[in-house]
Amino acid sequence: MLPKAYEPQEVEQKLAEKWQNAKLFAAKADKNKKPFVIVIPPPNITGALHMGHASTNTLQDVLIRAHRMFGEDAYWVPGTDHGGIATQNVIEKKLAKEEHKSRHDLGREAFVKTVWDWYNECGNAIFNQFRKMGWSLDLSDIRFTMDEKRAKAVYECFRQWWEKKYIYRGKRLINWCVRCSTALSDIEVEHEQHAGKLWYLRYKGEDGSDGIVIATTRPETIYADAAIAVNPKDERYKNMVGKKVIIPLANRAIPIIADEAVELGFGTGALKITPAHDATDYEVGQRHNLPIMTVISDKGKMINCPEKYLGMDRELCRKETVKDLDAAGLLVKEEKYNNAVSTCYRCHSAIEPFMSEQWFVKMDELAKPAIEAAESGELQFHPANWKNPFLNWLKNIQDWCISRQIWWGHRIPVWYCRHCSEKGLTFATDQQGHEQLTKVSFEDGAKPIVSYEKPEKCPICGGHDLVQDPDVLDTWFSSALWPMSVFGWPEKTPDMEHFYPTSVMVTGYEILYLWVARMVMTGLAFTGKLPFKDVYLNGIVRDKHGQKMSKSKGNVIDPLDMTAKYGTDAVRFSLLMQAVPSKDIPYSEDSITGARNFCNKIYNASRFILMNMEGIKGPLAMPTEVTELADKWILDRFTNAIKTAREGILKYNLALTANTLYHFLWGDFCDWYVELAKQRFQTQEKEKVMALCVNILYGTLKALHPLIPFITEEIASSLRPYVQEEGEFLLQQAYPEFKPEWCNKEAVRKMEIIQGVTREIRTIRAQFNVPPALKITAVLTAKDEAELTVVKEYEGYIKLMAKADKLDIGVNLAKPKQTATAVFENTAIYVPLTGLIDFEKEKKRLEKDLAVAKANIASREARLAQENFIKHAPKEQIEKTKDELAAAKVALAQVTASLEDLA
RNA sequence: GGGCAGUUGGCGCAGCGGUAGCGCGUCCGCCUCACACGCGGAAGGUCACAGGUUCAAAUCCUGUACUGCCCACCA
Numbered sequence: 001m002l003p004k005a006y007e008p009q010e011v012e013q014k015l016a017e018k019w020q021n022a023k024l025f026a027a028k029a030d031k032n033k034k035p036f037v038i039v040i041p042p043p044n045i046t047g048a049l050h051m052g053h054a055s056t057n058t059l060q061d062v063l064i065r066a067h068r069m070f071g072e073d074a075y076w077v078p079g080t081d082h083g084g085i086a087t088q089n090v091i092e093k094k095l096a097k098e099e100h101k102s103r104h105d106l107g108r109e110a111f112v113k114t115v116w117d118w119y120n121e122c123g124n125a126i127f128n129q130f131r132k133m134g135w136s137l138d139l140s141d142i143r144f145t146m147d148e149k150r151a152k153a154v155y156e157c158f159r160q161w162w163e164k165k166y167i168y169r170g171k172r173l174i175n176w177c178v179r180c181s182t183a184l185s186d187i188e189v190e191h192e193q194h195a196g197k198l199w200y201l202r203y204k205g206e207d208g209s210d211g212i213v214i215a216t217t218r219p220e221t222i223y224a225d226a227a228i229a230v231n232p233k234d235e236r237y238k239n240m241v242g243k244k245v246i247i248p249l250a251n252r253a254i255p256i257i258a259d260e261a262v263e264l265g266f267g268t269g270a271l272k273i274t275p276a277h278d279a280t281d282y283e284v285g286q287r288h289n290l291p292i293m294t295v296i297s298d299k300g301k302m303i304n305c306p307e308k309y310l311g312m313d314r315e316l317c318r319k320e321t322v323k324d325l326d327a328a329g330l331l332v333k334e335e336k337y338n339n340a341v342s343t344c345y346r347c348h349s350a351i352e353p354f355m356s357e358q359w360f361v362k363m364d365e366l367a368k369p370a371i372e373a374a375e376s377g378e379l380q381f382h383p384a385n386w387k388n389p390f391l392n393w394l395k396n397i398q399d400w401c402i403s404r405q406i407w408w409g410h411r412i413p414v415w416y417c418r419h420c421s422e423k424g425l426t427f428a429t430d431q432q433g434h435e436q437l438t439k440v441s442f443e444d445g446a447k448p449i450v451s452y453e454k455p456e457k458c459p460i461c462g463g464h465d466l467v468q469d470p471d472v473l474d475t476w477f478s479s480a481l482w483p484m485s486v487f488g489w490p491e492k493t494p495d496m497e498h499f500y501p502t503s504v505m506v507t508g509y510e511i512l513y514l515w516v517a518r519m520v521m522t523g524l525a526f527t528g529k530l531p532f533k534d535v536y537l538n539g540i541v542r543d544k545h546g547q548k549m550s551k552s553k554g555n556v557i558d559p560l561d562m563t564a565k566y567g568t569d570a571v572r573f574s575l576l577m578q579a580v581p582s583k584d585i586p587y588s589e590d591s592i593t594g595a596r597n598f599c600n601k602i603y604n605a606s607r608f609i610l611m612n613m614e615g616i617k618g619p620l621a622m623p624t625e626v627t628e629l630a631d632k633w634i635l636d637r638f639t640n641a642i643k644t645a646r647e648g649i650l651k652y653n654l655a656l657t658a659n660t661l662y663h664f665l666w667g668d669f670c671d672w673y674v675e676l677a678k679q680r681f682q683t684q685e686k687e688k689v690m691a692l693c694v695n696i697l698y699g700t701l702k703a704l705h706p707l708i709p710f711i712t713e714e715i716a717s718s719l720r721p722y723v724q725e726e727g728e729f730l731l732q733q734a735y736p737e738f739k740p741e742w743c744n745k746e747a748v749r750k751m752e753i754i755q756g757v758t759r760e761i762r763t764i765r766a767q768f769n770v771p772p773a774l775k776i777t778a779v780l781t782a783k784d785e786a787e788l789t790v791v792k793e794y795e796g797y798i799k800l801m802a803k804a805d806k807l808d809i810g811v812n813l814a815k816p817k818q819t820a821t822a823v824f825e826n827t828a829i830y831v832p833l834t835g836l837i838d839f840e841k842e843k844k845r846l847e848k849d850l851a852v853a854k855a856n857i858a859s860r861e862a863r864l865a866q867e868n869f870i871k872h873a874p875k876e877q878i879e880k881t882k883d884e885l886a887a888a889k890v891a892l893a894q895v896t897a898s899l900e901d902l903a
Numbered sequence: 904g905g906g907c908a909g910u911u912g913g914c915g916c917a918g919c920g921g922u923a924g925c926g927c928g929u930c931c932g933c934c935u936c937a938c939a940c941g942c943g944g945a946a947g948g949u950c951a952c953a954g955g956u957u958c959a960a961a962u963c964c965u966g967u968a969c970u971g972c973c974c975a976c977c978a
Contacts, residue, residue, distance in 0.1 A: 005940070191975090198978080216978060263977045271978050280976035339978085385907065389973065392906075396974090509973090544915070546971075566940095577926080578916075582908085584971090586915055590927055597940040608937030659917080659925075674937085759944090765932090766944035772933055803935085803943095859922080868958040877921060877959085 006603035008567030011714045016131050024731055025138040027075030029498050036067035036074045037502040039483045040137065041515070042145060044083035045119050046090040049129040051541035051549060051587065052508065054559040058572045059538055059579060059654060060506045061135045065706035066649045067503075068136075069735035075499055076136060077486045079143030080123055084475030085180050085346045088408040091115050107432040108407050115408050119144070129560060134568050134709045136731070143486050145478040146410065153485035154410045154478050155452040157522065162450050166362045167402075169442045173275075173282040174401055176354035177344040178300035178314075182405040183358050184344060185474060186398050187513050189351050191340045198337035199322060200268065202330045203228060203245035206253050211245040212237070213332050215267030217339050218277070219325065220318040223250045223305035226281075226290035227273040232258035234269050248330040249321065250306055259284050276355050294355055298405075314352070357441055359403035359412060359471065367394045369524040370517065379520065382536045382652045383581045386512060393513050402474045409472030414448045417458035418465040421446040425467070437467045480518035483531035490526075500527065504534040504652075509582055512537065536652045537582045541575070544588035562592055569708035570596035576707050577662070579654040598662055599711050602704075605670050606715045609693050612681055618722035620691035628685075629794060631692055632747035634673040635739075637664060638696050643738040645703050654707070661704050669696065672755070672801075679800050694722045705730040753790045754797050757829060760822040761802035764831045767845065768820060768838065775805035779830040781813035783890075787826045821846070821898040823891040843902055850895045856888035 019025065027035075038060050043053060060076060068074035088103075091114060095101050103111040127139055143150065161167040175184040199219050205211040212228055225247050230237040237256070244253045261284050262271045275285030276294040285292060295305045302312045308324075309317045325331040342351035371394050373379040374387055381387050403412060416425055416437075424446025426439035440446045449455055449466070457464050478485070483502050487495040501523070505516060516535055523531030542548055543555040550556065562571045573595035578585045626632055641664035648657030673693075680689045698719050705712040709730075716730050727733050761778055770776060780791050780798075791798060792809050799807060815821065816832040820842055823829065860881050863869050870878065 005938080214978080218978080261976070266977050274978095278976080278978075280978075283976070337978095340975095389907070392974075512973095546915095580917085583916095588915085588927095591915080593940075594926060597938095600938065600940045604938035604941085606937085611937070655917080663925080670937090671942090762943060763945080767931090769932065772935060772943085863921095863959080866958060870958080872958045873921080880921080 006567070006600050006711060008569065008599070008710060009564070012132070012134070012563075012568050012710045015710050015713055016134065019136070019729070019731075020131065020139065022729065023138070023140070024729055025076065025136040026140065027138065027499070028073050029494065030073050031498065033071070033073035035499050035503070036064070036070075036072040037077065037499045038064055038075075038504055038506060039077045039486055039502050040079060041505075041507045041511075042079045042081035042143075042479070042482065043126050044086055045080050045123045045126070045144075046083060046087050047126065049126060049133075049559055051557055051559055053130075054133065054571060055541050055575050055579070055585060056506055056508060056538050057130065057133065057135050058575050059536070061133075061572075061709075062576065062654055062657075062706045063504065063506070063649065063652075065136055065709065065731060066735060068731055069702070069706065069733065071734065073498075076138070077143070077499075077502075078127065078130075078137040078139060078141075079145070079482070079486060080126065081479065082119075082144065082146040082409065082475065084404060084409045084472070085182065085406055086475075087115060088406050089180065089346060091118060091408070103407065104431055107430050107434065108436065110432075111407055119146075132560070132563060132568065134572065136709075145475075145482070145485075149488055150478060150481070150485045151410060152452070153481045153489055154473065155413050156490040157477075157481055157526070158413055158473075159450055159452075160526075161361060166366065168360055168362065169357060169448075170360050170399075171355065171357040171443060173279055173353050174356055174358055175342065176298060176352045176356070177347065177349060178298070178352050179347045179349040180344060180406065181298060183354075183356065183401055183403060184351070185401045185476075188345045189342045190345050190348070192343050192348075193338050194341040196337055196339050196341070197334050198267065198339075199325075199334045200332040201248060201272075201325060202332055203248060203254075203272075204330075206244040206246055212240060212256065212270050213268045214270045214272045216272055217337065218274075218318070219321045220302070220309075220314055221274045221277045221295060222247055222272065222321070223302075223309075224274045224276050224293040224295040225250075225252075225254055225272045226275050226285055226293065227254050227288065228256045229259045229262050229271045229273050229284055230256065230269060231262040231264050232260065234262075234264055236269060248325055248328060257284075257288050259287065277353055279353055282353070292355060296352060296354075298354060298356075300352065357443065358401050361400040361402055363397045363399055363521075366521045366525055367397045370394055370520045373520065373524065373530055378533060379530055380534050382534060386509060386535070386537055386582070390512060390517065394517060400474075402477050403471040404474055405470070406472055409475060410478055412469040412471050412473060413452050414450055414469040415455055415466045416440065416446050416448065416469070417461060417463050418467060419463045420458055420460045437470050440469055440471075476514055476518060479515055480522045483519055483523060484526065500531070501529045502532045504536055505532040506536045506538060508540060509537040510540070534652075538579070539582055539584040541585045541587050544586050544590075546584065546586055557587060557589070562589070566592045566596040567599060567710070569599050569711045573598060573658060573708050576654045576658040579658070581652055598666065599708065601666055601670065602701075602711060603715065605665070605674060606697060606701075606719065608674065609690070609697055610718060612686075612690060613694070613722060616687060616690055616722070618694075619724045620687070620694055620722050621724055622695040623688055623691055626688075626692070628680075629747055629750055630673060630676045630797070631689075632744045633751045634668065634692065634696060635742040636744040636748055637668040638699065639739045639742040641668075642699070642703055642736045646735070646738065649706070658707055661700060661707075665700050665704075669700070672751075675801060676797060679796070690722075694719060698723045698725070699736040702730055702733060703736050750790050750794065753825070753827075754794050754801075756824040757791055757827060758798050758801045760824050760829050761798070761804060761831060764820045764822060764829075764833075765803070767841065768833055768836050770833065770836060772803070775803060776831055776833070777806040777808070778802070778804050779808045779813050779816065779819075779832075780827055781808075781810060781830070782827050783812065785811055791827065815898070815901060819898075819901075821894065823849070823894045825887050826890050828890075828894045839902060843899070846895050846899050846902070849891065850899065853888050853892040853895055857885060857892060860885035860888060 064074045064076040092103055124142060130137060175189045177184055196217055198215050198217055200213050200215050202213050203211045214228060228245055240256050241258045243256050246253055261280055273281045273284050275282045275290055275292045295303060296314050297303045300314050302309045302317045344351055374391050424441045424444040425437055427435050428438045430436050454466055487493055487500050489496055519531050547555060559571055570592050574591040641660050644660040645657045648654055677689045677693060701712040701716050713730050725733055782788050788809055795807050815830050818834045818837050819830045819832045821830050863881055
């Protein structure tokens with residue numbers, strides 16, 4: 001016998017092991033089967049499992065498991081991401097904490113080795129946590145974005161794009177993270193509102209006049225000013241254009257120019273132009289051929305400025321500059337101002353626009369096929385409202401800055417001959433005394449040789465002194481190739497043939513551009529096929545009040561803590577109950593207890609059925625024909641639940657699947673069917689009832705298995721002797737099919753009446769505190785025989801469910817004395833309760849019913865009185881309204897009579 | 904500045920043309936021999952606001968107000 005309450009921990013451990021040992025999750029690469037493939041969004045090697053993983057991977061797992069049970073060749077491809085900047089940051093922090101060293105203390109080679117050591121040790125640790133979650137990944141072959149095969153894919157992409165001239169080198173203003181000391185692409189920059197200040201500064205005229213007042217949020221950049229710009233339409237400054245003013249503190253003269261980019265209404269209408277430190281200013285500078293002066297270094301320190309500030313941190317320089325301007329009487333005023341500050345998406349420190357030469361990918365040609373695929377509907381978003389933002393982004397796409405000045409990542413596969421590229425190469429000696437290439441300038445004559453491995457000799461001079469480009473590629477460069485590279489692209493592998501394109505990409509909407517768009521573009525560029533035709537965007541798991549979970553807020557829920565406490569299935573199910581595409585999930589422990597309770601309910605229902613199996617020999621076939629109403633009814637409910645559950649999976653609405661099965665199992669099966677079946681356990685019908693019970697329960701477990709694999713597997717294995725199923729594991733069995741022949745509207749209607757009448761009697765019992773043990777008698781009466789057929793025929797159901805030992809059923813029966821009354825549709829219900837009736841209470845109850853009946857009559861009559869309603873509404877609607885009116889009238893009559901009786 | 908979502912009982916959500924459902928919470932009664940992680944019952948909402956379309960609107964349209972997210976070169 002099973003223990004009294006479900007204890008998940010032991011079961012989960014046991015099953016997770018069994019599943020892996022049975023190689024249950026391996027794809028068969030069976031050409032006769034339709035492949036169903038999901039490539040996992042690779043988790044970073046440093047990341048601990050968090051609710052975001054729990055949510056997105058559970059969704060993928062449900063889809064994979066379900067499609068496997070649908071008979072497809074399901075394959076969920078596992079892998080990890082090297083995670084570029086994020087990983088480098090983590091390892092640097094670790095290094096600082098544990099050894100008080102920076103990466104420069106180690107040197108590049110040793111640092112990279114440290115990260116690889118970390119990967120080899122812990123890189124797959126996250127998959128042990130994944131296994132705990134029951135995620136059906138085949139862990140015998142785990143990819144890594146930096147392993148050799150993936151590195152080859154990255155190189156091949158680079159080579160082809162280089163040859164096509166999509167990849168190029170360019171000098172421009174890029175986003176520079178001073179803390180991470182690297183360039184970032186545009187979409188890696190986030191915008192945050194910061195409470196800052198706006199300073200008004202006076203630039204005196206060269207001629208000694210008062211000059212002009214500008215407003216700026218960045219006074220420390222005045223030393224790099226190249227001009228003051230005003231709007232050409234601005235009357236205030238019309239006659240000043242062309243004149244020169246003096247940069248305060250720097251005492252350098254710059255011209256006043258006119259440019260459309262200047263907003264008339266903002267500040268003073270005059271804008272300082274600093275091409276090297278602001279994107280807009282850069283463009284203005286280009287238009288007016290302004291010189292570019294850089295005053296902030298890549299380390300965030302002041303350079304090329306008045307001596308006093310040299311080497312100062314940019315933040316400090318700002319303060320000092322303001323102070324000095326004030327002292328010089330050139331600070332006109334300062335006001336509070338909320339401005340959008342660009343920040344690094346990895347470390348959230350302020351981004352510095354920075355002039356530098358970087359590697360770029362030209363995107364317009366690559367974007368075109370992706371735009372077509374989205375516009376034609378070949379690429380589908382779930383939900384569909386992401387299509388437009390996706391298109392909008394692609395249509396305004398900027399070239400992609402792919403070089404990063406960090407050490408961890410795919411090194412740019414470009415080499416230089418020290419002899420031939422001499423002028424374009426800058427070397428420095430690192431702390432280990434090694435000479436390192438630190439900077440490459442194509443402008444100054446660096447000549448690239450694209451090669452995966454170090455070329456033997458320089459193709460120009462034949463020299464052997466070759467050095468590799470110091471930069472690494474953006475992490476997302478390898479991620480963009482992921483759905484192909486996992487199958488061995490660019491090799492023509494059997495996996496690539498069979499599994500590509502994949503079926504659906506499941507990921508968060510926050511990386512739609514960063515990742516999804518790029519996979520679509522590269523997939524189309526290299527294979528001519530979309531890497532997936534469906535994109536399912538899942539929401540973000542937030543706290544109960546919709547706040548993002550974060551350590552600083554202290555509202556983080558750790559999925560592993562929760563599984564330890566409530567069981568993995570409970571955590572999974574709680575997420576699935578709320579899994580509506582693209583909707584954020586407000587999450588708290590409460591939602592897990594609900595799911596845990598459901599698991600326990602399943603467990604106990606199963607336990608009960610097993611208890612009653614004593615003396616019965618399995619397997620029990622599902623009866624081909626049923627005559628009993630309860631049986632007909634439960635088959636209808638069951639097969640409709642299955643239908644909806646399947647629909648939910650196919651439409652990526654797993655909340656629908658979860659909720660449907662939850663309510664079927666609990667509300668229909670346990671509360672009504674099993675309760676009614678109890679009575680039949682004492683009769684010869686027992687075996688047939690047990691056959692239905694066990695088969696429906698087993699079918700429901702199968703339907704639930706993709707959602708809550710552990711408990712369903714555990715119970716199913718106990719039930720297996722009683723059902724006709726092959727296969728040791730549920731995953732090897734077929735998902736239940738919808739059976740139209742089980743639909744039975746008549747049975748559902750009859751049960752509705754029985755349930756309705758039962759509830760009325762139960763309500764009376766509850767309201768008058770009839771002790772549970774006390775059996776009662778009830779009178780059921782109506783105006784004609786036909787209204788009473790159902791209650792008459794299924795008298796036994798009502799007696800059982802309402803705890804009545806006698807029912808008097810007949811036409812126009814008289815109301816006994818001391819009676820509580822109720823009405824269900826056309827049937828009046830009298831429950832004599834001698835000594836138990838509280839007349840005041842009953843009067844209140846009846847008055848309430850009276851009001852409801854009256855309101856119902858009024859609204860139906862009003863509607864039926866409208867000519868237009870009769871004219872336009874569909875027939876069924878009119879009929880329905882008439883029926884409702886009739887029922888309301890019956891109710892009114894009954895209630896009125898009862899009230900009169902009371903008085 | 905543009906775009907997209909959301910606004911439904913105390914809380915969190917579903918419903919998306921025929922006048923409201925779920926879970927949690929609350930209240931009442933029950934240890935009824937599967938389950939107190941349970942059973943039965945009750946209370947609680949003019950579905951943000953204002954117009955419009957329709958015989959009929961949480962549900963469609965327009966606008967307003969909040970809330971959140973995304974995009975954008977107002978210093």
